[in-house]
Amino acid sequence: MEWDHLSEEYNDRLFAGWLRLLFQESPALPSRLASQHRGGTTQVTDVSEFTTGAYNICCTVSFDDGFRALVRFPILGRSRFRTEKTLNEASVMKFLCQHTTLPVPRLLGMGRWGGGPYLIMTFLEGTLLSKRLRNPTLDPPRVDPNVSDADIELAYRGMAQVMLELSKPTFSSIGALREESGAWKVIQRPLSLNMNELVRAGNLPPAIFGDKTFGTAGEYFQELATQQLLHLQYQRNDVVEDEQDCRKKYLARYLFRKIARDLYQDQPGPFHLYCDDLRPSNVLVSGPEFTTTGVIDWEFTYVAPAEFTYTAPWWLLFESPEAWEADLNAFLLRYTPRLQLFLGVLRSCETEQIQKGTMTESQRLSDHMAQSMDNGRFWFCLAARKSFMFDDIYWTFLDQRYFGPGSLEDRLCLLSQEERDELETLVSVKMQQVSEKRLDEHLSIDDVIDL
Structure with missing residues (x-):
């Protein structure tokens, strides 16, 4: 499935506007934030140029005692759950520093500026x-x-x-880590890279995802299978080529959910x-x-x-x-x-x-x-985590493994009558969307910045 080109264009505009704001306030902004969270009386001697990654833009702030801090800003338009993502990363880095031998950055501080959240961490050489x-x-x-x-x-x-x-x-249990009273607990939903991509490149409404944790693998795989269905339902553009393609994508997602249910059920x-x-x-x-x-x-x-x-x-x-x-x-x-x-x-x-x-x-x-x-678990897990590759993976590696040889008509017989009825309704809706070529607006610009 292709990215929604109208969603890409919208996010590019968000990024460009946000980047102008960041550049207007820099290098004073990262210098001030790094000094604030490091504390002490040392002075900033240099702020590097920004380095842009897939989801964040960073710079290095150097102090007169040789210490260096990395200031990182999640990019508006590319990161679509910026506040939640930042909190999750801060928690994970702190946990890994405490409970593993992995050389991870040490968190110095976090907060918000006019353009959204930020993280300050130690700079690692290499x-x-x-x-x-x-x-x-x-x-x-x-x-x-x-x-x-x-x-x-x-x-x-x-x-x-x-x-x-x-x-x-x-x-x-399955979810995001948080520290409560000195103990580490799973108390937030698992925010995945795929969820970010579904909102960014598929224009799914951010509120469509649940906010619970999961006690079994079966529950979570059912959630991931549901996300694949939501992708087909909510992405308006560049999602289906024709009616037959729509039916094939619908079948793949319902049959994938059946595989997930049969494989895992209530596995703890x-x-x-x-x-x-x-x-x-x-x-x-x-x-x-x-x-x-x-x-x-x-x-x-x-x-x-x-x-x-x-x-x-x-x-x-x-x-x-x-x-x-x-x-x-x-x-x-x-x-x-x-x-x-x-x-x-x-x-x-x-x-x-x-x-x-x-x-x-x-x-x-x-x-x-x-x-x-x-x-086949390699392909099953990859299909669960990669919505824009889902169809290729399903039809190449999963369908015949779990259901044997057969035509699309044979596969249709595996659905319930209710699911078959829903299929024809969806085909009609998706064909209408193909002709409309428009983008749904789920959030105001203020909501997008705050998210």
């Missing part, structure tokens, strides 16, 4: 792991095809150690922390051995079903899923050899930690990850 492997002369810049297997293994080793450490804390925890956006471009390294010096960008991190943690990593080719081939089978041919290499590195890291006594045999991830390709 070079992005992805940058160490990238050939900048290629268009677009990507991993150098001539990079050695030895360097790939070093990169995988660093990532494996991060993933193992993140998997160790366990929880009894324990559950693990999971970062939707953990990848080599969020890991800082130094030296020839790619020693990890920092792990950053924890904004879309929450306690998730164990299946997310146990699924093979999607980033092994150092590409985002959206950059994969249109033919996912062709992607799989490139991915499988890298997965075997990564699993070997991961098993080695697990064995080392078990021998040191820093993890137990039952905490191994490698066997689960290997099985996730064989039993």
